[in-house]
Every structure is written in C-alpha cells, then in structure tokens.
Amino acid sequence: xxIKRQEGFTMVELLVVVGITGILMATAVPVYRTWQxxxxxxxxxxxxxxILDAEILYYLEHDKFYPDQSxxxxxxxxxxxxxxxxxIEEKLNIIVPTGHFLDYTFSSYDDEGVYTFQLSINxxxxxxxxxxxxxxxxxxxxxxxxxxxxxx
Amino acid sequence: MKCKNHPxxxxxxxxxxxxxxxxxxxxxxxxxxxxxxxxxxxxQAVSGAGTSLRSKREKASEKELEKKxxxxxxxxxxxxxxxxxAVLWGVIIFGGPEKAPGNKIDFAKQERVFLxxxxxxxxxxxxxxxxKYPERLDDLIPKYMPMRKEDIPQLNRxxxxxxxxxxxxxxLANPEPGTMNIIISPEGIKYELTSQEGL
Numbered sequence: 001x002x003i004k005r006q007e008g009f010t011m012v013e014l015l016v017v018v019g020i021t022g023i024l025m026a027t028a029v030p031v032y033r034t035w036q037x038x039x040x041x042x043x044x045x046x047x048x049x050x051i052l053d054a055e056i057l058y059y060l061e062h063d064k065f066y067p068d069q070s071x072x073x074x075x076x077x078x079x080x081x082x083x084x085x086x087x088i089e090e091k092l093n094i095i096v097p098t099g100h101f102l103d104y105t106f107s108s109y110d111d112e113g114v115y116t117f118q119l120s121i122n123x124x125x126x127x128x129x130x131x132x133x134x135x136x137x138x139x140x141x142x143x144x145x146x147x148x149x150x151x152x
Numbered sequence: 153m154k155c156k157n158h159p160x161x162x163x164x165x166x167x168x169x170x171x172x173x174x175x176x177x178x179x180x181x182x183x184x185x186x187x188x189x190x191x192x193x194x195x196q197a198v199s200g201a202g203t204s205l206r207s208k209r210e211k212a213s214e215k216e217l218e219k220k221x222x223x224x225x226x227x228x229x230x231x232x233x234x235x236x237x238a239v240l241w242g243v244i245i246f247g248g249p250e251k252a253p254g255n256k257i258d259f260a261k262q263e264r265v266f267l268x269x270x271x272x273x274x275x276x277x278x279x280x281x282x283x284k285y286p287e288r289l290d291d292l293i294p295k296y297m298p299m300r301k302e303d304i305p306q307l308n309r310x311x312x313x314x315x316x317x318x319x320x321x322x323x324l325a326n327p328e329p330g331t332m333n334i335i336i337s338p339e340g341i342k343y344e345l346t347s348q349e350g351l
Contacts, residue, residue, distance in 0.1 A: 009226060013226045016230065017226070017229060020229070020233040020234075020237075021233075023233075023237055024233060024236065024237060024240075027241065027244070030244045031240050031243050031244055034243055034247050034248050035243070035247070037249040038247060038248065038249055038250070040249070041249045041250045069340065069341050070340050071268070071272070071275070071336075071341070073272070073275050073276070073279070075276065075279055077279075103272075105268070105271075105272035105275065107271070107272075107341075109264065109268065109334060109341055110334075111264050111265075112331060112332070116264075118268050120269050120272040122272065122276065122296075122297075129248075130252075131249050131250055131251060131252030131253070132248060132249045132251050132252060133252070134252040136273075136297060137254070138257075140265055148254065149252075149253045149254020149255070150255070150265050150269075151252050151255070151256055151257065152256055152257045152259075152266075152303060
C-alpha cells in the first residue's frame with residue numbers, strides 16, 4: 001500500500017514553533033545575566049585572594065601596604081597599559097587579567113590606630129551582583145593578615 | 153443426488169470450491185453459510201492463515217510508519233526545546249551568584265570602611281561621568297553605589313562637599329571626640345584630630 005507522506009506543517013505546529021522559539025529567546029537573557037553574575041563571583045574570588053596575598057607580601061617587604069595612605073583604582077575599562085594597572089602589577093607582582101569585569105579600589109589608611117588595607121570591589125555600574133544580593137563588597141585587612149568582609 | 157463419499161446417502165450440500173455433492177457427515181462449515189468438502193476446507197484454512205500473517209505484517213509496518221510520522225521533525229523540535237528550556241531554567245534558578253562571604257556592614261561601627269567604599273564610588277563616578285564629581289552623595293545612588301532604601305540615611309554619617317580647587321572633600325560627619333577624623337580628597341588622605349566637642 002502506498003503511504004502518503006506528510007508534507008509541510010500545520011498552522012498549529014508553526015504557532016507552537018514560534019512560541020517555543022520566543023520562550024527560548026526570552027530565557028536566554030536571564031541565563032546570560034546569571035552566568036555573568038557567576039563569572040563576576042569567580043573573578044572576584046580569584047582576584048581577592050591574589051591581591052590580599054600580594055599585599056601581605058608587600059607589607060612584609062616594605063613595612064607598609066600599597067598604596068600607602070592613599071588609594072588607587074583599577075577600573076574594568078582600563079587597558080593593560082594603563083599607568084594604574086602597570087603600577088599595581090609592578091609593585092604587587094600580580095597579573096590583572098585583561099577583559100576583567102570588576103572595578104577595584106585599593107586603599108590603605110589608619111583606622112583608629114590600626115594600619116589597614118581595604119579593597120573595595122564593584123561590578124560594572126553595579127548592574128550585576130558579584131555575590132548573591134551583593135553589588136558592593138569590601139575586604140579589610142590589618143598588618144597581621146586578619147581579614148574582615150563587609151557588604152551593603 | 154448421492155454423496156460423493158457415501159453413494160448410499162443423499163447429498164445435502166455442494167462444496168463451494170470444487171462443487172462435489174456432500175452429505176451432512178461430509179460437509180465442513182468453517183464460516184457460517186460456507187460449505188466445503190474436507191480437502192477444500194483444509195486448503196482454505198491453510199490459505200487463510202497465510203493471509204492472516206501477511207495482514208499482520210502489513211498492519212505492523214503501517215503502525216511503524218504511523219509512529220515515524222508521529223515522531224517527525226515537529227515532535228523532535230518540541231521535545232528538544234522543552235528539555236533545553238528546562239535546563240536553562242535550572243541554570244537560572246540554581247546557577248546564580250554564590251553566597252557572599254562576610255556580613256552586612258554595621259555602619260555605626262565601621263564608619264571608616266563605609267567612608268572608603270563611598271570614596272571608591274565617587275572616583276568611579278568621576279571616571280564614568282566624564283571627569284565630573286557628584287554634587288551630592290545621593291547622586292551616587294543607585295548607579296555607582298546601590299543601597300537599600302533603609303540604608304540611605306546612613307550617608308548622613310559622612311560629610312561631602314565639592315571643592316573647586318581639589319575636587320571634593322569627604323570625611324566622617326560626626327567622628328567620636330578625641331579620635332582622628334579621615335579627610336579624603338583627590339590629593340590624598342589626611343588625618344585631623346577632633347576636639348573633645350567634635351570636629
């Protein structure tokens with residue numbers, strides 16, 4: 001018996017295809033944001049460890065944090081040849097990855113008699129969470145390497 | 153007419169296939185109203201079995217074709233898309249940012265930490281807004297320093313003013329008497345001893 005093959009799609013099938021494609025596209029945006037947020041967290045975790053370790057080593061060598069009684073910014077828009085990036089890489093002997101997502105502020109100051117280093121981290125325009133419900137985070141470290149973390 | 157097999161008996165039926173006369177004892181009725189001799193009935197039964205097997209095979213192949221038709225490109229698209237959507241929503245629900253280390257800042261106890269976090273936001277404002285410092289600290293919210301509504305009054309702990317010479321001056325608004333206040337400007341960090349009555 002000759003079987004008649006199905007040719008083309010019905011209107012309902014086409015509508016379902018269009019609907020599913022729309023749902024997929026609408027889902028892709030929050031997925032992208034979710035993964036971007038997770039990438040921020042991963043970058044922050046790696047950079048924080050690298051920077052705090054480097055600051056402790058710098059303190060042991062120079063008896064002061066870098067920058068001493070001042071602050072310096074590493075913005076995500078800075079290219080690898082920017083003076084601040086070069087300065088940080090040279091002084092702390094770390095590598096600031098190109099295409100990094102976050103803004104970092106290095107500060108050292110006297111906190112009521114305790115010489116303190118503070119690293120403040122922000123995501124680009126604070127549009128994305130670095131960690132869950134957090135867009136501002138700061139790490140405070142004293143010369144003994146005691147670290148406190150603050151968010152708001 | 154006499155039966156072909158029993159010449160002394162009268163024939164009551166004729167075989168529907170070979171046409172021989174048959175008595176009541178010789179006639180076979182495989183289906184109601186169909187009368188055959190024994191040989192023809194056997195042949196019919198064997199032939200019928202063949203037909204039945206063939207029809208079963210045909211039916212099975214038709215079912216297979218139906219099944220293939222049913223699982224055509226459209227159905228595959230629906231299933232694959234559904235799985236993809238489920239996976240993507242799994243990513244959204246379970247793959248978000250990790251829990252932050254540390255706790256929410258205690259603004260009263262950690263005024264200096266807050267001061268430097270705000271200073272970082274002022275400098276970022278300067279960079280992103282075309283070398284322009286904010287006129288008030290409120291201008292930093294929410295783009296450069298998102299804060300919960302209930303935390304916004306905490307900005308009153310800080311004193312901020314634009315300075316045409318140096319750019320800006322940021323310090324603690326009410327430092328504890330007798331402690332060192334921190335004054336931040338683009339030129340650097342300075343310390344100032346607060347009098348017993350306050351700064």
